Amino acid sequence: VRTLKLTLAYDGTRLVGWQRQADGVSAQGVLEDALALLEGARVSVHGAGRTDAGVHAIGQVASVTVGCSHDAATLQRALNAQLPEDVRVLAIEEVPSDFHARFSARSKTYRYRIRNAPIADPFDRLYTWHVPETLDVAAMRRAAASLVGTHDFAAFQSTGSDTASSIRTITRSEWQEAPGVLTYEIAGTGFLRHMVRAVVGTLVEVGRGWRQPASVAALLAGGSRSESGPTAPARGLFLVDVDYH
Amino acid sequence: VRTLKLTLAYDGTRLVGWQRQADGVSAQGVLEDALALLEGARVSVHGAGRTDAGVHAIGQVASVTVGCSHDAATLQRALNAQLPEDVRVLAIEEVPSDFHARFSARSKTYRYRIRNAPIADPFDRLYTWHVPETLDVAAMRRAAASLVGTHDFAAFQSTGSDTASSIRTITRSEWQEAPGVLTYEIAGTGFLRHMVRAVVGTLVEVGRGWRQPASVAALLAGGSRSESGPTAPARGLFLVDVDYH
Numbered sequence: 001v002r003t004l005k006l007t008l009a010y011d012g013t014r015l016v017g018w019q020r021q022a023d024g025v026s027a028q029g030v031l032e033d034a035l036a037l038l039e040g041a042r043v044s045v046h047g048a049g050r051t052d053a054g055v056h057a058i059g060q061v062a063s064v065t066v067g068c069s070h071d072a073a074t075l076q077r078a079l080n081a082q083l084p085e086d087v088r089v090l091a092i093e094e095v096p097s098d099f100h101a102r103f104s105a106r107s108k109t110y111r112y113r114i115r116n117a118p119i120a121d122p123f124d125r126l127y128t129w130h131v132p133e134t135l136d137v138a139a140m141r142r143a144a145a146s147l148v149g150t151h152d153f154a155a156f157q158s159t160g161s162d163t164a165s166s167i168r169t170i171t172r173s174e175w176q177e178a179p180g181v182l183t184y185e186i187a188g189t190g191f192l193r194h195m196v197r198a199v200v201g202t203l204v205e206v207g208r209g210w211r212q213p214a215s216v217a218a219l220l221a222g223g224s225r226s227e228s229g230p231t232a233p234a235r236g237l238f239l240v241d242v243d244y245h
Numbered sequence: 246v247r248t249l250k251l252t253l254a255y256d257g258t259r260l261v262g263w264q265r266q267a268d269g270v271s272a273q274g275v276l277e278d279a280l281a282l283l284e285g286a287r288v289s290v291h292g293a294g295r296t297d298a299g300v301h302a303i304g305q306v307a308s309v310t311v312g313c314s315h316d317a318a319t320l321q322r323a324l325n326a327q328l329p330e331d332v333r334v335l336a337i338e339e340v341p342s343d344f345h346a347r348f349s350a351r352s353k354t355y356r357y358r359i360r361n362a363p364i365a366d367p368f369d370r371l372y373t374w375h376v377p378e379t380l381d382v383a384a385m386r387r388a389a390a391s392l393v394g395t396h397d398f399a400a401f402q403s404t405g406s407d408t409a410s411s412i413r414t415i416t417r418s419e420w421q422e423a424p425g426v427l428t429y430e431i432a433g434t435g436f437l438r439h440m441v442r443a444v445v446g447t448l449v450e451v452g453r454g455w456r457q458p459a460s461v462a463a464l465l466a467g468g469s470r471s472e473s474g475p476t477a478p479a480r481g482l483f484l485v486d487v488d489y490h
Contacts, residue, residue, distance in 0.1 A: 011370075086367050086370070088366075089364075120325075121333075122255055
């Protein structure tokens with residue numbers, strides 16, 4: 001019996017999310033089904049984070065305990081041969097038996113991509129939110145910087161979250177500009193339900209001049225979800241990296 | 246009455262190709278339907294080239310005669326609001342009435358993209374051919390260079406072509422390397438049915454060491470389609486540019 005750490009990429013477009021559900025295709029579901037074929041028995045895979053329907057991953061991490069004795073490279077080839085084209089195993093490594101993709105994670109990094117040009121790019125449409133208006137990126141950067149630190153993110157949490165506390169620590173929150181594409185990266189020890197998308201929806205309102213950069217810091221000091229911006233579309237969001245050290 | 250030149254991009258994944266067909270969604274069909282709504286009458290659009298099912302375009306050109314008096318920018322916005330997300334009008338300009346997207350074209354450029362890495366990229370899978378094996382790019386470059394000039398491309402023409410002559414002039418034929426992606430660009434005065442994909446299928450056989458670079462020049466001196474390589478998948482092919490000067 002061995003514990004394996006799998007690094008995964010998936011295009012979330014047609015997925016109901018990471019988590020297996022009664023209906024629809026999930027990343028966890030196709031991975032468990034592919035592993036079950038190799039193991040000859042039902043297998044449970046644990047993911048570092050539950051990406052929502054339509055959200056992508058380029059560095060999701062999952063842990064699983066298996067009995068089969070294939071080496072990692074052989075197992076990776078066998079899994080990728082079995083998985084649908086929109087889900088790929090990028091790496092497999094053997095880890096100590098107490099490793100758990102979710103509970104051992106120290107921090108996660110998410111990326112949000114915005115197509116910021118008058119015309120949408122048909123080849124990037126599934127992987128960006130199209131915002132045609134000119135945005136004040138300097139104001140968005142100031143507002144983004146105010147998120148770094150330990151704060152109560154209740155104003156950026158979807159109703160229906162069931163966590164005990166909405167206090168989280170953010171270590172990085174910044175915008176990068178490339179021609180036609182704005183990219184936001186946020187890293188932290190944990191994230192609430194829909195938190196990154198609510199943050200992006202709010203920062204874009206800052207960029208449109210609908211709210212002041214300083215209003216974002218005010219939301220961290222006791223704001224409610226109704227005062228922050230809309231939830232940005234799932235298609236722009238990527239789980240980029242999970243850190244375990 | 247005015248003649249317009251439209252520059253178009255489309256993701257060919259779900260399209261039956263450029264040309265309107267009895268069944269399925271075509272780029273010409275959705276464009277004619279969107280223009281007909283604005284004109285209040287049936288409109289015929291002429292494309293520079295008939296891309297096949299699954300082939301993409303980032304610079305297809307179409308010409309059309311319209312009666313409506315909207316300026317080009319307004320017409321472009323109205324069309325993009327009407328068109329499906331996978332087809333975009335990138336530019337519209339008014340041209341002399343004798344302009345015809347197909348007959349006025351002097352040359353075309355196509356691009357073919359190969360994902361050349363052990364694992365496919367889920368986000369690029371619809372826009373590349375995945376070739377996991379290591380390829381001899383230097384040999385592919387030598388073979389590609391031998392296509393430049395005026396030759397009989399009968400060996401790279403799909404059966405069922407109905408053109409009078411299979412002689413064509415190629416002005417550029419080269420491979421570019423980036424990490425994990427090989428890109429082939431070919432420019433010429435005209436192309437036969439499936440010609441670029443047959444050329445790429447043959448050049449990849451050179452890269453795999455299955456045939457010598459010099460064998461490609463031999464195919465131009467009297468070879469038949471059965472002697473060249475397979476037709477590369479449509480998903481890697483892009484119509485990049487049509488030149489009129």
